[in-house]
Amino acid sequence: MTFFDTLADRIRATDSVVSVGLDPDPSRIPEHLQEYDLPRWAFNRRIIDATHEFAACYKPNAAFYEDPDGWRALTETIAYAHGKDVPVLLDAKRADIGNTTRQYAGLLDRADAITVNPYMGRDSLQPFLDRQEKGVFVLCRTSNPGGADLQDLELDSGETVYERVAALADLWNANDNVGLVVGATAPEELESLREQVPDIPFLVPGVGAQGGDVEAAVEYGLADRDGVGVGLVNSSRGIIFAGEGENFDKAARGSAKQLRDRLNRYR
Ligand SMILES: O=C(O)c1cc(=O)[nH]c(=O)n1[C@@H]1O[C@H](COP(=O)(O)O)[C@@H](O)[C@H]1O
Numbered sequence: 001m002t003f004f005d006t007l008a009d010r011i012r013a014t015d016s017v018v019s020v021g022l023d024p025d026p027s028r029i030p031e032h033l034q035e036y037d038l039p040r041w042a043f044n045r046r047i048i049d050a051t052h053e054f055a056a057c058y059k060p061n062a063a064f065y066e067d068p069d070g071w072r073a074l075t076e077t078i079a080y081a082h083g084k085d086v087p088v089l090l091d092a093k094r095a096d097i098g099n100t101t102r103q104y105a106g107l108l109d110r111a112d113a114i115t116v117n118p119y120m121g122r123d124s125l126q127p128f129l130d131r132q133e134k135g136v137f138v139l140c141r142t143s144n145p146g147g148a149d150l151q152d153l154e155l156d157s158g159e160t161v162y163e164r165v166a167a168l169a170d171l172w173n174a175n176d177n178v179g180l181v182v183g184a185t186a187p188e189e190l191e192s193l194r195e196q197v198p199d200i201p202f203l204v205p206g207v208g209a210q211g212g213d214v215e216a217a218v219e220y221g222l223a224d225r226d227g228v229g230v231g232l233v234n235s236s237r238g239i240i241f242a243g244e245g246e247n248f249d250k251a252a253r254g255s256a257k258q259l260r261d262r263l264n265r266y267r
Contacts, residue, residue: 008225008228014054
């Protein structure tokens with residue numbers, strides 16, 4: 001079973017393409033959870049309890065866990081999400097020379113899918129691509145303001161760098177396990193990329209806090225696989241920090257449901 005088969009099942013079961021981003025900024029974790037041994041885990045557990053019904057996937061960003069307690073919190077979080085039958089996409093944005101990247105690919109022992117950076121080329125991604133049952137989301141046209149600095153540059157061939165990345169990702173997709181990361185803040189690029197690679201599912205971040213285009217995220221982010229539109233639209237802060245204080249989890253639930261329903265209007 002490939003990651004995208006698992007994801008298709010989850011999308012069907014929840015009627016949702018929402019990826020809930022688990023980016024527990026320690027400075028924003030409510031006061032009453034700060035006394036816990038692992039406040040980030042205490043926070044994530046409550047977020048997962050409140051949102052799993054609407055979550056096609058959870059996407060913890062590794063940046064929020066890169067310290068000893070953080071790795072413990074991440075391990076607990078992944079196991080808990082799996083206990084609720086929700087796949088986990090680890091947003092790690094890794095890749096390096098072959099010898100190093102083989103170690104990075106070990107992250108896929110823990111998660112179901114990962115984000116990777118294509119800048120170092122095919123060999124830097126091969127150990128991830130070789131994991132047939134895992135999803136590998138390649139950064140293509142990112143949502144941040146600087147995303148255009150390199151990705152929009154035009155090559156001698158007339159294509160842009162992000163178009164070349166999409167073409168390479170298509171070549172790298174022998175195991176049918178490759179996705180692309182395309183920001184909702186770049187709706188025109190979303191549209192043209194969907195035309196270029198019709199069968200590749202996208203992870204579309206940038207809705208919510210970054211103000212991206214929700215309709216374009218759904219219309220172009222999903223790839224048809226046996227009648228199911230497969231892809232993910234991620235919101236992190238817009239869901240997990242929708243509210244503050246004791247009832248933060250209720251607010252997160254409301255926000256996840258609202259995003260699910262809003263996205264479903266365009267599916
Ligand atoms: O790979 C990603 O997920 C990603 C790519 C991108 O182009 N833009 C982007 O925002 N992300 C991630 O998606 C999440 C967005 O968070 P919010 O802006 O809080 O919804 C963060 O974890 C980002 O690192």
